[in-house]
Amino acid sequence: xxxxxxxxxxxxxxxxxxxxxxxxxxxxxxxxxxxxxxxxxxxxxxxxxxxxxxxxxxxxxxxxxxxxxxxxxxxxxxxxxxxxxxxxxxxxxxxxxxxxxxxxxxxx
Amino acid sequence: xxxxxxxxxxxxxxxxxxxxxxxxxxxxxxxxxxxxxxxxxxxxxxxxxxxxxxxxxxxxxxxxxxxxxxxxxxxxxxxxxxxxxxxxxxxxxxxxxxxxxxxxxxxx
DNA sequence: TTCGATGATCGACGATCATCGAACATTGAC
DNA sequence: GTCAATGTTCGATGATCGTCGATCATCGAA
Numbered sequence: 001x002x003x004x005x006x007x008x009x010x011x012x013x014x015x016x017x018x019x020x021x022x023x024x025x026x027x028x029x030x031x032x033x034x035x036x037x038x039x040x041x042x043x044x045x046x047x048x049x050x051x052x053x054x055x056x057x058x059x060x061x062x063x064x065x066x067x068x069x070x071x072x073x074x075x076x077x078x079x080x081x082x083x084x085x086x087x088x089x090x091x092x093x094x095x096x097x098x099x100x101x102x103x104x105x106x107x108x
Numbered sequence: 109x110x111x112x113x114x115x116x117x118x119x120x121x122x123x124x125x126x127x128x129x130x131x132x133x134x135x136x137x138x139x140x141x142x143x144x145x146x147x148x149x150x151x152x153x154x155x156x157x158x159x160x161x162x163x164x165x166x167x168x169x170x171x172x173x174x175x176x177x178x179x180x181x182x183x184x185x186x187x188x189x190x191x192x193x194x195x196x197x198x199x200x201x202x203x204x205x206x207x208x209x210x211x212x213x214x215x216x
Numbered sequence: 217t218t219c220g221a222t223g224a225t226c227g228a229c230g231a232t233c234a235t236c237g238a239a240c241a242t243t244g245a246c
Numbered sequence: 247g248t249c250a251a252t253g254t255t256c257g258a259t260g261a262t263c264g265t266c267g268a269t270c271a272t273c274g275a276a
Contacts, residue, residue: 010254020213024136029234030129048253056236061254063234080243080252095213097205105128105203118224137264156223164266169224171264188222188273218276225270233262240255246248 015094018071026070123202126179134178
């Protein structure tokens, strides 16, 4: 009854409103860190269905929501499909060097 | 009654055995991040009692244990007193740039 | 040896989290 | 309009977490 999101896709916070602890919490979970690493590959944008992990679809949606709320990823809807990508530049502007450093640590 | 730790202080893991997610989890909590920032100040080592935060003593002990298990801090016992410090160099060797970057992000 | 101080550990509690299946909403195709 | 596909949301579940007070173990001092 109340007006829903007029916009289609899920909401994306401004990076200025994201706290460091929120971003670290989002990264501090194996599945989510793995997703972020996937998205960091040169491929860039990734179709939802291409993120195949041994988890239920609703769980993946849950993790992506947390990553969205942390400002790390963004969704782009195209018809019924959905594409996910890192907000690399915005994260870099807010937390300089952080994402790159974490990813490089992950790769060893 | 079973043989406890023969050594005096608590255990400190080798940084090689610490996973990135463990370290991120340790940092992804406001109180602990604050402690790490305190310890990063040029003062260096810090007496336990000088870490005064609005939390119970057992809670502080709990957080310090998590930071220890993540390889971030170390304890040095001197009589009944206990001093805490960052394992800056070892963390740097294991996760290059990570601690420094997180701390610089925290300061803005 | 006894005592006080200092941290670590224990047990309990409420809250949050990761996970799942089911139901729902939206969109394109028929 | 009906249907299938896609991703989100809901409800429930165990597990983990942050917090506390109480207890314990260790050490120096009296």
